[in-house]
Amino acid sequence: MIRVGVIGTGVMGAYHAHLLNDTIAGAALAGTFDIDVGRAAEVAGQAPGARAFADPQELITADDVDAVLIASLDPTHEEFVLACLGAGKPVLCEKPLAPTVEGCQRILDAEAALGHRLINVGFMRRHDPGYVAVKTALHSGEVGRPLIVHNVHRNPTNRPGIPSTMLISGTAVHEIDILRWLLTDEVTAVTVHRPRSAPAAGDTIDPMLLVLEMTSGVLADIEVFTNASYGYEVRCEVVGETGILTLDPRDAVTTRVAGTMQQAIPGDWRPRFAEAYRIELQEWVHALETRQPSRGATAADGLMAARVVEAGIAALATGARTEVSA
Ligand code: ISE
Numbered sequence: 001m002i003r004v005g006v007i008g009t010g011v012m013g014a015y016h017a018h019l020l021n022d023t024i025a026g027a028a029l030a031g032t033f034d035i036d037v038g039r040a041a042e043v044a045g046q047a048p049g050a051r052a053f054a055d056p057q058e059l060i061t062a063d064d065v066d067a068v069l070i071a072s073l074d075p076t077h078e079e080f081v082l083a084c085l086g087a088g089k090p091v092l093c094e095k096p097l098a099p100t101v102e103g104c105q106r107i108l109d110a111e112a113a114l115g116h117r118l119i120n121v122g123f124m125r126r127h128d129p130g131y132v133a134v135k136t137a138l139h140s141g142e143v144g145r146p147l148i149v150h151n152v153h154r155n156p157t158n159r160p161g162i163p164s165t166m167l168i169s170g171t172a173v174h175e176i177d178i179l180r181w182l183l184t185d186e187v188t189a190v191t192v193h194r195p196r197s198a199p200a201a202g203d204t205i206d207p208m209l210l211v212l213e214m215t216s217g218v219l220a221d222i223e224v225f226t227n228a229s230y231g232y233e234v235r236c237e238v239v240g241e242t243g244i245l246t247l248d249p250r251d252a253v254t255t256r257v258a259g260t261m262q263q264a265i266p267g268d269w270r271p272r273f274a275e276a277y278r279i280e281l282q283e284w285v286h287a288l289e290t291r292q293p294s295r296g297a298t299a300a301d302g303l304m305a306a307r308v309v310e311a312g313i314a315a316l317a318t319g320a321r322t323e324v325s326a
Contacts (some may be wrong), residue, residue: 002027003027003028003067004020004027004066004068004069005031006031006043006068007033007071007076008033008070008071008072009032009034009071013043013072014039014043016069016281017029017032020047020069021050023278023282024281024285025285026286027281027285028047028050030062030064031051031062032053032059033054033055033056034052035072057083060080061083067090067091067288068080068092070091070092070093070094077093077096077098077099078107080093081093081097081098081119082110085107085119088114090119090288091119091120093120095174095177095302096173096302097302097303097306100306101306104303105303107299111299119298120296121297122296123181124277126295126296126297128250128273129250129275129276130248131178131182131236134238137245138183138240142242142243143238143244144243145216145241146239147218147219147239147241149183149236149238150235150236151179151222151223152222152223152234153171153222153224154223154233154234155228155268156228156229156230156268158204158227161202161203161204162226163204164204164208164316165313167204167208168192168208168224168309169313172222173305174234175210175222176305176309176312177297179214180301180305181301182236185214185215186304187212187214187311188213188214188215189321189324190211190213190308190315190322190324191320192210192315193210198225200229201226205316206226207224207225207226207228209222209223210222210315230265231267232267232272234247234272283296284296308324311323
């Protein structure tokens with residue numbers, strides 16, 4: 001049984017805590033920490049045997065915590081991941097690994113100095129059955145080599161006043177990671193185009209369109225629109241030399257009724273990626289139980305994503321094509 005401590009019990013931390021308690025075989029929720037003490041206690045209170053810690057370092061070093069899941073605010077990730085490495089505890093950190101390239105590099109160096117892998121980054125789409133099927137089909141060669149990848153990432157609403165850079169660091173970062181993984185390729189340069197913004201976006205630049213150049217010569221575009229009103233939607237289409245691969249919505253049922261053809265659209269990412277989150281956690285726990293490396297994203301993947309995000313943020317500010325730092 002892997003006893004997991006969860007740091008940060010906001011939306012995602014509480015979601016993971018419930019999965020660990022109810023669904024994941026071989027795991028138990030051992031404890032929680034949150035700056036909102038009441039919230040940490042509430043989440044721990046739903047799992048028999050779990051307790052709320054008053055101090056995150058205490059949770060990380062506790063004898064009855066075997067592994068740590070970090071879902072706290074982005075700027076806290078580096079400190080907590082480094083503390084996990086210091087305590088020799090495996091850690092699954094929600095994206096981003098750290099908000100800056102330098103922070104990710106410090107983490108990578110600390111893990112390398114330990115000599116064995118302890119870090120996983122929560123890029124859950126790598127575990128989504130739909131994305132896995134697209135990757136399998138692509139690598140089977142049935143559509144030839146990839147030429148272009150179109151991506152769409154839409155949320156119904158975003159927090160008012162959110163910095164425009166967050167559309168790259170918090171939203172497009174999922175596509176950035178999935179493109180690297182899907183194509184087994186690296187991003188070399190980013191350009192960000194900004195159309196007229198939606199009124200609902202206020203002062204935020206939203207939507208925006210990123211164009212990513214890959215080492216192989218593949219071009220990828222990512223539409224990010226976080227105030228799209230109508231629902232949560234993620235799309236991916238790979239244009240190959242001899243055919244097209246399209247990611248289909250999860251569990252889609254089309255209803256034909258009263259002269260219409262309809263499909264429900266989820267309100268946020270949790271129903272869309274429920275299976276991805278479950279598989280991600282289950283595989284992480286299984287890998288820890290069997291002492292095997294898990295196939296989730298590594299600290300190096302977290303660093304590569306941060307480099308592309310950094311280039312994207314610079315490209316947004318200048319409007320220029322920006323090369324990704326090596
Ligand atoms: C959110 O920040 C996430 O990280 C989710 O995974 C993503 O799918 C969602 O669109 C983002 O807003």
